[in-house]
Amino acid sequence: MKKSSEIFEGRWDCSDCGQTRISGSDPVCPRCKYPQDSVLTPSEQWYLPHDANIVTDGVQLEKFNAGAAWNCGRCQTLNYGNSKNCSSCGRPLDFDDTVNRTITYDGSSSHFDTLPDPRDEIIESDLDKAIRTIKGKASEPRVMKDLVLPGTAPDTGRDTKFYEEIRAQSQREHETRVRLSKLPRLLQALHTPHGKKLLLLAAIVLAIVLAFVGFQVVRYYTATVEGVVTATERHWQRSVEVEQYRTLTDSGWDYPGDARVASSERRIRDYRTVIDSYRTELYTDYETKYRAGSENYVCGSKTVDNGNGSFRVETKTCTRSVQVPYQEPVQKSRQVPVTHQEPIYDDWYVYLYDRWQTERWVSVSDATSSEVAWPEKFALRRNDGSIGSERIGDERRETYEVVYLDANQNRHSENIRQEVWVRVQVGEVIAARYFQRNGQLSSVDWSSVSD
Template sequence: MAKRIRIIEGTWNCTSCDTKDIPARHKKCPTCNNPRELTGKESEFEFGGTDAATGKALRDGVTDEKALDMASAGADWFCAYCGASNRGDQPICKNCKAERTDDSKALQEEADPGMPAPRPQAPPTKKRTLGKVGMALVGSLFFCCGSTIVYGFWLSAEHETTGQITSTEWKRTAYHERFTPVTLEGWQDELRTQAPRMPSDGKGELAGVQNIRGCVSRQRSTRKVADGTERVCSTKTRKVACGTEEKCRTRNKGNGFKEEICEDVTKYCSESYEDCRNETRYRTEPVYAQQCSYDTYQWKELARRDTSGHDDEPPRWAELSVGATDRVRREEKYTLHIAYDDGEKKATLEPKTEQEYLAWKKGQQVSLTVNNNGDVKQILPR
């Protein structure tokens, strides 16, 4: 697409006499003859507004041959002796006649933003150091992260302390159960006839499955089955080419002028469309099976006896009288209560068996392993 190039002239303000909007082609103020200098607002140019949609400058382009010549002269430079502004192609200062020197400051001409940037050359490899600021940042990060890590380690750190068993307690429960005939229900395809076996001394029993009867069809579950297809549509949008539009870009030439480049580019618009597809439709249907009654046996609780004690009382079981098809099921729990750190903190220990429980006594000294978070990790006799 064809490019359209214009030169836009900027304006500057004199800080000596306050004259405004002096065209960039004037290196001196037309009112007070003061040269434009690098310092202050005189080093800045105003180029007016731009159209928000296209980026095109609202100011008219330059057609004057003299101004166009100045625009192509390169970036302005400022005399190192008097500070006056000079054309980029002028080797001698127009104000004081001094030659341009290496220390003369100059404005910069921008590259075309529409062109790809030149590939930078790889700098020579050199040893990199963090410097004071980098070291400070690393130090800060290390302090923050390190503090969290150190605190975590501190919480998990363990230490040894001593304590004393202040009391002991036990609780035992005996259940009297009988192997009792019952009637249950089950799915026919899961039932297999099997003769029961009665327990001997409370063990060796087999529940069995007998007298399967009264089977009826009942809903067992549900399942999803395909029920045809349906067309599902949704409205979506997409970008499509819809003509062209003007887009402009500018680059500062560093001398009070800007080069504007305009092109006609493809314009894209949003278009709505229907996105349709065929999807399988499903329905839920019940699954039936034969449910039957059958005879079997289960252990059923007839009685319960609790016993408990503490400190020097020896653990004991309640007496239960049971028959040939009965059994006794037992549960037991043992607890030691411990105080440590001069009695300010408490802990408990639960031995698994009577033998373990009887190895501890009220008033006995113990050794505890505790972390800084207050978790008791181990309790041992002293």
């Protein structure tokens, strides 16, 4: 059986001002500066909360390992075990000084349970009230809160998990402190709560500044002003498709129903696997077997109140016999097929078929007339359905172009919709937009063209 222990920092509640969860390493209340005295004021006794931290600091460990603390009989100052004289008045440790007890809790409850111990509810005695009245700080009796006392019966598993989580958290915090200690002071300051708030504020301000700058940049490059352009020319063009009946050639494993096969040949289209025989193959398999072994488990724990604001949690580890599984190799054999790939042949065709294909485009255009029309009078080769015949296809194309000069006398052309094009007159002034940064043309407002 092995034992392992960790030192946890306790807490205490000030009976003078009501401040709670004061660190066990603080001998006086940080709010009212009232000294802690768990003997004369039992309600100020140290307790172990659920979220207690493991003590890793070397100075604190040395102080907590020095022994039970004691209160000076003259000035009531709390002194730690390695102090032979009062740290306040200098009086040496004497018989009338009160030394805190070291208490070991060993019961059947886990660390998450509260044992029915008198320290769970501590009511001030008449002597306590008298002492507090003399000090001028009389108050109503107080009840201790969150006192958690441990047990050392067979472990339920909850306390082990609790302290494992605490140790893991403490280890992570320690590693973080070590890592931060190697950084410059400025970076260390940024990792403090106040530094993180400043960093967040700086990030918000930077984001606002960048957004404002980005908005101004976009606005600078996209801002436009009003202007005009002058129409100088108008053009239109309409085209129709002319198709020709042709004989086309193609090839493949199949051919259309109206195609004519020009030639065919046998080709390999695929392969299939053919089994020739079987052979015996040896291989290694694994079987699960068990052998006698041992394992360690937490078989109990106890908590010691060190009497100085700290608690020592000792965990007992026991060994028990178990069946340990292992994999044992076993030689086995199996039949493996011996195969080869056999080609699959099929017919590959070269075939001919007749289809209508685009031959050319016939266009008509005019730069002067506003009357538009489709091409009508043009020659087609014979249209009797024989090879070489032509016909008018289904596709149509039409463009309506306006040429105009901008304010810088630069020539532009643009294709627009027919219903707008018919309203544009040569020499007409049309509204437009120019980039403010360089005066170049941005766009023309064709909707401003009058009917």
